[in-house]
Amino acid sequence: MVLIRIPKIWEIPEREVTDEDVFLNRRRFVKTLIGAGIGATILPVLGCESKTKSKINPAAGTEDLSSVQRNPKFDKVDRTLTDESLASTYNNFYEFGGTKGIWENAQALPTEDWKVEVKGLVKNPRTYDLDDLQKKFPVEERIYRFRCVEAWAMVVPWIGFPMKQLIADVEPASAAKFVRFTSFYDPKITPGPLHFGELPWPYTEGLRIEEMANDLAFFATGIYGHTLPKQHGAPIRMVTPWKYGFKGAKSIVKIEFLDKQPATFWNSLIPSEYDFEANVNPTKPHPRWSQATERMVGPGPALTWEKRPTLPYNGYGDYVASLYT
Numbered sequence: 001m002v003l004i005r006i007p008k009i010w011e012i013p014e015r016e017v018t019d020e021d022v023f024l025n026r027r028r029f030v031k032t033l034i035g036a037g038i039g040a041t042i043l044p045v046l047g048c049e050s051k052t053k054s055k056i057n058p059a060a061g062t063e064d065l066s067s068v069q070r071n072p073k074f075d076k077v078d079r080t081l082t083d084e085s086l087a088s089t090y091n092n093f094y095e096f097g098g099t100k101g102i103w104e105n106a107q108a109l110p111t112e113d114w115k116v117e118v119k120g121l122v123k124n125p126r127t128y129d130l131d132d133l134q135k136k137f138p139v140e141e142r143i144y145r146f147r148c149v150e151a152w153a154m155v156v157p158w159i160g161f162p163m164k165q166l167i168a169d170v171e172p173a174s175a176a177k178f179v180r181f182t183s184f185y186d187p188k189i190t191p192g193p194l195h196f197g198e199l200p201w202p203y204t205e206g207l208r209i210e211e212m213a214n215d216l217a218f219f220a221t222g223i224y225g226h227t228l229p230k231q232h233g234a235p236i237r238m239v240t241p242w243k244y245g246f247k248g249a250k251s252i253v254k255i256e257f258l259d260k261q262p263a264t265f266w267n268s269l270i271p272s273e274y275d276f277e278a279n280v281n282p283t284k285p286h287p288r289w290s291q292a293t294e295r296m297v298g299p300g301p302a303l304t305w306e307k308r309p310t311l312p313y314n315g316y317g318d319y320v321a322s323l324y325t
Ligand SMILES: Nc1nc2c(c(=O)[nH]1)N[C@H]1C(S)=C(S)[C@@H](COP(=O)(O)O)O[C@H]1N2
Pocket: 087, 090, 091, 092, 093, 094, 095, 147, 148, 149, 183, 184, 203, 231, 232, 233, 245, 246, 247, 248, 249, 250, 251
């Protein structure tokens, strides 16, 4: 994929990052891509997220999972659970557009007959359908912190199963060092932010195999006591709570065990802002803003949201710090 030098206009002085700042900065980046002749012909419409009041329930169409037991190891954090009505209407899912208000567009995602293909350097390559996943991998609920690289944060009750259970099922070969996760992509259904045909779709993310085997690494199939709504990445998405949110690919269709570090969506576009490793780290500023603090997604304008210090590894150092020594 084409790389570009980040122009000076981007290098805004460090200041308090509001969600809006970040949003506009990502827009500028997108404009820069166009300026660099990357092929897009139409600018995305600049503006704020959709504020239209919709009659659609953002959790419509989900199935009840309220009987799923919470894992006592992850039964709370020192923060208030984010309100479901906020979490389910404030999303990043670029396949459906470049604003936070894409939850209605995301309802176009076709989730029937979903399959997840697992292949590469494994003893047992498999294609799971949702039934297989349900039978093989018993689900539990976990309350996790969530931290986007854009300095907003949430606390979310996921339902799903640890990734290490899938590792045990497919039995990776010793040569497998990395894992690439691929999201659903069909340009007719997931157009991206208007005419961004040249972005490196499909959305892909990657982990080292030791990261995937960590206790915390989770495949979510549900949230807030029901199956995942489409905007959260139905029917199955990654959750790695010690890493920035972009590592958590949504609507996964393929998982490959590899011997080399794979190219990933954001990292191929702009590696200086989207590390392959991407652990939450208050002392490592983003090139365009500090990561020392974050704002908890709340009602009203982003500037009024509760501000919190960012925690190293998003508060999960006890689980994961040893992966990075
Ligand atoms: N396929 C796909 N997965 C994705 C994204 C995306 O644009 N496409 N955005 C990522 C980013 S930047 C974040 S912060 C989280 C947001 O998850 P949520 O909308 O469920 O809160 O999804 C991540 N997973």
